[in-house]
Amino acid sequence: MNCGLIIPTLNAGAQFKKLLAQIAAQTLPTKKLIVDSESTDDTIELAKNFGVEVIKISRKNFNHGATRQLALEYLLKKFSLDVIIFLTQDVLLHDDESFAKLVKIFETEKSVGLSYGRQLPHENATAEAKFLRAFNYPPENQLRTFDDRKIFGIKTAFASNSFAAYKISALENVGGFPVHVPICEDMYVAAKMLMSGWKIFYAADAQVYHSHNYTAAQEFKRYVEIGKFHAQESWIRENFGSAEGAGKKFVLMKFAALAKKNPADCVGAIFRDAAKFFGYRIGRLKA
Numbered sequence: 001m002n003c004g005l006i007i008p009t010l011n012a013g014a015q016f017k018k019l020l021a022q023i024a025a026q027t028l029p030t031k032k033l034i035v036d037s038e039s040t041d042d043t044i045e046l047a048k049n050f051g052v053e054v055i056k057i058s059r060k061n062f063n064h065g066a067t068r069q070l071a072l073e074y075l076l077k078k079f080s081l082d083v084i085i086f087l088t089q090d091v092l093l094h095d096d097e098s099f100a101k102l103v104k105i106f107e108t109e110k111s112v113g114l115s116y117g118r119q120l121p122h123e124n125a126t127a128e129a130k131f132l133r134a135f136n137y138p139p140e141n142q143l144r145t146f147d148d149r150k151i152f153g154i155k156t157a158f159a160s161n162s163f164a165a166y167k168i169s170a171l172e173n174v175g176g177f178p179v180h181v182p183i184c185e186d187m188y189v190a191a192k193m194l195m196s197g198w199k200i201f202y203a204a205d206a207q208v209y210h211s212h213n214y215t216a217a218q219e220f221k222r223y224v225e226i227g228k229f230h231a232q233e234s235w236i237r238e239n240f241g242s243a244e245g246a247g248k249k250f251v252l253m254k255f256a257a258l259a260k261k262n263p264a265d266c267v268g269a270i271f272r273d274a275a276k277f278f279g280y281r282i283g284r285l286k287a
Contacts, residue, residue: 003083003103003165005030006071010059012043012089019092020050028099031079035071037062043089065185068161069177081168082106087208088162094120094207101206102165109143113170113198114190117163117206125211128272133211136160142202146194153241157191159200163208170198184229191236220275227283 005023009016023032032052036044038059047054055074057067072084083103093099102117118137121130136158149156164186171177174192177185190200214222230237 001083001103001106002079002081003028003030003085003099004072004075004079004081005032005085005087005099006068006075007032007034007087007089008037008062008064008067008071009034009039009043009047009089010037010062011039011041012046013041015092016043016089017046019087019089020046020052022093022096022098023052024050025096026093026099027096028103030085030099031075031081033071033075035067035074037067063179063182064161065177065181065188066179068185069179072171072176076168083165083167084171085165086161086163088210090210090212091119091162092122092209094209098163098206098208099165102163102203105201105203106165106167109199109201111197111199112143112201113167113173113193114159115165115201115203115206116159116161116186117208118202118204119160119163119210120207121211122209124213126213129211129213137202137204139204141204144194144200144202146197149194149240154237157187157194157200157236157240159186159190161186162210163206173198181229181233183225184233187236188229188233191240195239214272216272216275219272220279223276223279224283227280227285229283230280231284 023030034044034047034052034054036047036054036056038056044054044056055071057070061067068086075081075084083106085099085102098117102115105112105115118139119133120137121133125133144152144156146156166189170193171189174189174196178188181188194200
């Protein structure tokens with residue numbers, strides 16, 4: 001199985017060197033590419049020192065969908081690939097088999113078009129960030145089809161390009177990554193694949209460390225963009241259900257967990273959840 005690896009970067013920071021070393025130690029060989037949006041630190045130099053090819057784009061032209069599609073097309077012109085793996089610059093790999101475990105499903109389940117792995121919280125993760133990771137990334141594998149929307153609703157099309165692998169033929173079958181979608185390109189492609197008869201696999205034993213301790217302001221900004229996405233791509237809600245139901249379930253479970261361990265954590269969580277709610281609503285209206 002011929003695999004490629006793509007990482008979008010912008011000032012990846014001190015942790016990036018550790019990630020590059022972990023990538024170099026993976027048992028699964030990959031054709032590696034970084035697409036950089038005008039970093040001003042040593043991101044590009046570090047990547048080249050580890051033998052990773054780098055292409056550059058202007059920062060103003062970065063787009064989560066279009067940038068990934070640009071990088072994918074660049075790699076496919078140079079190499080014959082069966083699978084493409086995507087990471088974000090802020091992850092750390094759990095072990096040397098992370099890539100191999102992520103793509104293993106493609107060898108046995110020919111109908112799987114997308115595999116994404118488990119995300120564990122970083123050491124500095126807050127209790128809220130830890131709960132989010134546990135909620136979205138359980139310890140059990142899961143194979144999902146379009147019919148599972150009756151059970152999971154919009155969560156059926158959940159995936160994350162922070163650590164995901166796509167079968168090239170499946171990705172091409174649904175038109176690749178959308179160039180008009182600035183965010184949630186992973187959900188867009190996952191939904192297209194499910195509706196086209198492909199399956200999505202959650203590989204719980206393929207693991208990375210990845211989490212964020214967002215402020216209320218950061219959450220508001222993110223959810224404005226997510227709201228815009230859901231409004232513009234209304235076909236996802238029409239086919240899989242709304243995001244509000246899954247969001248309500250998450251909030252109720254989160255506050256129960258936080259209150260049990262440390263009630264004081266609920267205070268900040270209230271402000272962040274309010275920011276998410278109003279940001280999402282505003283995004284829906286702005287679209």
